[in-house]
Amino acid sequence: MMEQEIVSKVNALMARGFELSEKDLVPTARLKEDLGLDSLDAVDMLVHLEESLGSRIEGERLMQVKTLSDVYGLVKEAAASKS
Amino acid sequence: MKKVFISGMGALTSLGCDVASTFNGLVENRSGIKRFAEWEQYNGLHSHVGAPVPAYDIMKVPRSARRTMSRMSEMATLATMQALGQADLRLENCDGERTLIIMGSTSGSPVTLELYFKQLFERGGPQGQMSTSFFKVMNHSVPANVASALGYHGALLSPSSACSTSSQALVLGWELLQSGFYDCVIAGGADELHYMTAAIFDIVLAASRRYNYEPERASRPFDRDRDGLVVSEGAGVVILETEERLRRRGGLALAEFRGGAYVCDGLHMSQSSGDAMRQTMGQAIRRAQLVPADIGYINAHATATLQGDIEEAQTIAKMFGEQTPVSSLKGNLGHSLAACGAVEVIASVLMMQNNVLLPTRNLDNPDAMCLGVNLIRENCSSAVQHVLSNNFAFGGMNTSLVISAVGSGQ
Numbered sequence: 001m002m003e004q005e006i007v008s009k010v011n012a013l014m015a016r017g018f019e020l021s022e023k024d025l026v027p028t029a030r031l032k033e034d035l036g037l038d039s040l041d042a043v044d045m046l047v048h049l050e051e052s053l054g055s056r057i058e059g060e061r062l063m064q065v066k067t068l069s070d071v072y073g074l075v076k077e078a079a080a081s082k083s
Numbered sequence: 084m085k086k087v088f089i090s091g092m093g094a095l096t097s098l099g100c101d102v103a104s105t106f107n108g109l110v111e112n113r114s115g116i117k118r119f120a121e122w123e124q125y126n127g128l129h130s131h132v133g134a135p136v137p138a139y140d141i142m143k144v145p146r147s148a149r150r151t152m153s154r155m156s157e158m159a160t161l162a163t164m165q166a167l168g169q170a171d172l173r174l175e176n177c178d179g180e181r182t183l184i185i186m187g188s189t190s191g192s193p194v195t196l197e198l199y200f201k202q203l204f205e206r207g208g209p210q211g212q213m214s215t216s217f218f219k220v221m222n223h224s225v226p227a228n229v230a231s232a233l234g235y236h237g238a239l240l241s242p243s244s245a246c247s248t249s250s251q252a253l254v255l256g257w258e259l260l261q262s263g264f265y266d267c268v269i270a271g272g273a274d275e276l277h278y279m280t281a282a283i284f285d286i287v288l289a290a291s292r293r294y295n296y297e298p299e300r301a302s303r304p305f306d307r308d309r310d311g312l313v314v315s316e317g318a319g320v321v322i323l324e325t326e327e328r329l330r331r332r333g334g335l336a337l338a339e340f341r342g343g344a345y346v347c348d349g350l351h352m353s354q355s356s357g358d359a360m361r362q363t364m365g366q367a368i369r370r371a372q373l374v375p376a377d378i379g380y381i382n383a384h385a386t387a388t389l390q391g392d393i394e395e396a397q398t399i400a401k402m403f404g405e406q407t408p409v410s411s412l413k414g415n416l417g418h419s420l421a422a423c424g425a426v427e428v429i430a431s432v433l434m435m436q437n438n439v440l441l442p443t444r445n446l447d448n449p450d451a452m453c454l455g456v457n458l459i460r461e462n463c464s465s466a467v468q469h470v471l472s473n474n475f476a477f478g479g480m481n482t483s484l485v486i487s488a489v490g491s492g493q
Binding site: 018019036038039040041043044047050051 | 146147150151211212213214215
């Protein structure tokens with residue numbers, strides 16, 4: 001999956017799943033402090049990502065995810081391992 | 084005995100998304116019952132009628148609170164907001180040591196339970212379950228979500244006794260106000276419509292199945308041609324405050340909550356017991372420091388089941404004779420299970436305030452087995468001082484309570 005495709009897909013999913021404004025979805029946005037997401041949201045984000053990608057992401061990986069950019073990285077990694 | 088008053092009321096019912104629209108619908112004798120053609124697909128389900136709550140706006144509740152809510156919690160939250168608004172109270176400002184929330188539902192969200200288990204079986208395990216699902220199906224989902232949405236910090240209880248849940252919550256609240264530990268109770272109940280709920284009653288031949296193409300005629304308490312109840316949904320929330328607290332804060336009393344009782348008959352899970360009904364009504368009236376002759380109107384539980392209506396009517400006849408007006412609102416609203424007790428209290432308060440008694444919808448030909456009581460069939464002008472309200476539930480649960488007009492004296 002291309003970088004831009006990942007960004008678009010993740011941003012659309014975040015906007016829809018968590019009622020976030022597209023303008024707030026910048027790579028440096030921190031999930032907790034800037035986007036107001038908590039641990040429950042993080043788990044649901046993972047479910048949304050897995051369904052969207054059609055591949056598994058280990059829940060433990062969430063521990064390292066702090067920013068939206070980290071989410072893009074996680075998806076990129078999962079997409080690469082799938083292909 | 085401490086005097087306890089009702090200071091706020093909120094409701095979402097099949098007739099409207101607030102107290103005023105619900106009461107107007109009742110005064111106009113409208114029906115909230117609809118045909119559910121999609122229920123025909125369920126193998127073994129014969130009842131295809133239900134009474135849904137009209138569309139409501141939940142977006143005023145932040146997403147962080149909304150995400151763990153099923154419909155029952157959404158409706159309970161909105162009803163609580165209405166009640167608090169009427170009482171001019173803010174939960175976040177209430178003294179958490181003196182305030183108590185008591186709310187419940189028949190079960191956790193049936194809508195979510197179905198989705199949860201469907202996915203669990205399809206996927207062979209919990210893969211892909213949302214983190215928020217459990218918070219919609221846990222037994223105290225309704226009050227926990229109300230507290231979370233409204234920033235409440237204090238005591239909370241979640242009794243569950245099916246169709247007597249919210250009336251039991253109210254009586255329990257009254258008892259705990261008498262204990263002196265609390266001076267404000269926010270009590271109620273909520274349930275959401277789902278075909279499984281209709282099925283629960285359908286399986287035991289207690290749900291209406293002959294009126295699937297005439298839904299507005301389906302719920303007919305005390306009527307000769309009734310064939311069972313119609314499931315509904317909704318939320319009812321009532322705020323109880325001690326006289327001392329209400330006076331201190333300059334709040335307005337809408338009615339007096341005189342007392343009530345709850346009794347489990349321990350006899351049968353589904354069949355009602357006239358003896359237990361009599362015991363419950365008698366205890367409620369004694370706790371209210373009244374006698375049966377003081378009761379000016381009885382809001383019956385009467386869900387339109389064959390046996391339950393007869394038991395209730397015959398017990399009322401023995402205790403009150405044939406003068407006291409009696410009606411059931413389930414002909415209009417359907418049976419909203421955990422919500423119905425509080426909703427019926429709210430309607431009864433408005434009947435007293437408006438000097439009108441509301442009839443039983445669809446009571447065209449009273450069942451001969453239900454005679455001997457004054458079953459009202461049209462709106463009656465009447466200045467009633469004391470109302471007895473009944474709710475009886477599966478599990479042998481019986482609840483009765485008494486509310487009185489403000490300044491009723493006795």
